[in-house]
Amino acid sequence: VRNDDPAGLAAAVLAGDRLRLARAITWVENEAPAAIPLLAALYRHGGHSHIIGITGAPGTGKSTLVTVLAQSLRSAGQTVGIVAIDPTSPFTGGAILGDRVRMRGLSGDPGIFIRSMATRGSLGGLSKTTGDVVTVLDAAGFDCILVETVGVGQAEVEIAGTAHTTVVVEAPGLGDDIQAIKAGILEIADILVVNKADRPGADKTVQALRMMLELEQPGGPRPTHHHGRLFSVPTATAPPAVDTGAWTVPVLKTVAATGEGVADLHARIAAHRAWLVASGELAVREQLRSARTLENILAAELHRRIAARLPDMTALVAAVRRREQDPYTAAQTLLAAW
């Protein structure tokens, strides 16, 4: 496989070559020109993985939970791809390895593939690149893809929220104003986990989450249009073969460090997958995922094309800084020139 041969690289990925898989992901992360034909070639072969988003605030022990969940999935004979989004320095771009080191217990197993991605000052680009990496892993045939996002930012929540199954991880005693986060994050949760459940206050946190869930409107459809989106699409409506009812979000307790509760989490994830299929909700989510994928690609490609055509901005930026020009009129003038 030559570096400039996307078709050859795609074929290697589809054939299960793990070394070439790593290279394909590097192309995608670096936004190499050849990444587009590579992804185009891989996309049609995907659609079989169960994509599981795992998100939560720092301090909840998410990474350890992802590690033991991956081990549990492997024990059940499933192959597992892991995409871990690291909240790296926007300035150095270096990935924080602390949490990842714990995942090393998983290395050396060809049925598992771990990729840690830096967030690097890329505004809005995170969703697109993460989606592209999922496209590659999906085509490579992993049964499950775990997408771990650290934090509570909009982009992170969005990434986790476009999974088939979203697991939101909490921990006891993370402060009383954490409600601000929970309210936003609860609506994307299919499964709630209180990790570090051997700590004081775990039952109180479970109760608080159950109460918040009861206050939520149950079973409401996920909207397909948001403020700031490029386009909206109608929700896919696939009538269920049998009436399976709404999914009831469970609140589970785990102690990732000892493995306690992880088998139950694994079982609930599998149950959610079964419900998605039986209820027709899988098609609804796939519709949303497809729309967002297309939108992210369009936005990134537009960005790339514009960046290539912009003139040198130094003088204009200096004029804006001195308030001799306003940036609103300047932007209109720049765009009118095309």
Add this chain to the structure above:
Amino acid sequence: VRNDDPAGLAAAVLAGDRLRLARAITWVENEAPAAIPLLAALYRHGGHSHIIGITGAPGTGKSTLVTVLAQSLRSAGQTVGIVAIDPTSPFTGGAILGDRVRMRGLSGDPGIFIRSMATRGSLGGLSKTTGDVVTVLDAAGFDCILVETVGVGQAEVEIAGTAHTTVVVEAPGLGDDIQAIKAGILEIADILVVNKADRPGADKTVQALRMMLELEQPGGPRPTHHHGRLFSVPTATAPPAVDTGAWTVPVLKTVAATGEGVADLHARIAAHRAWLVASGELAVREQLRSARTLENILAAELHRRIAARLPDMTALVAAVRRREQDPYTAAQTLLAAW
């Protein structure tokens, strides 16, 4: 002032009309067409406010700290604008009012203006809208503008990081894997605060932060180009009138609930402002702010224009969902048509 009269609204904002100020911000938030001439008219009158970013993870008591800091600034005779970014539900768009309620102690004072902004599923748009609101408050003549971001996402860090002075708030005992966040956030901090310093472990957190600061490269310039940016500009180099040396990031302890340490925080913020001016660093940061402002406006305007010209995407999204089409080729085809 008619609803469709941006020049009249701009004049009212510049004259200190608080009711019209609130309306101007609503235009900006709703991206009303008239918001562009309004912002263009206001921009040239700004540049006098001290923009202070305050960020940190949930549970650190940031909002209370912002409230008492604002009270301290008011006591010193300064007028204060507050922009609080709420991590709202991406689905309902409703703002979480819990933290904001505490700010009510500030209401009824014409020298203060508080605006809580929802993040609403807007990918990447958060920076742009926040910048626009700052443009309005700056033109309205507030001495200080506090921009409070909750969380650790890239967008939130970016917003706080483009302030003149960035305060990063921590709290004792937020878990051991919080380092993952700190490393990214430390590089944007001009002042570090350990709030809730009456809790156990406060001194340990202060020590840990000091150690992490020592490991950082001190006084390095802020980069002007990042992966994913539309354009880069050279760093402004304004030779300092006198050699003021590098800024040493202080680590302060506060108990916002009792007001302990807030006077010191206020003093350090003022000292940082003085250093920015004396060292020439203010011009450097203004250059960066101007470049990002222009970039955010360009990106948002492009987004708007493209959205208006996209055909109905329903059939294409369905084809992508069924994997009959790949979204990468589809995006190229759509863009090639223009």
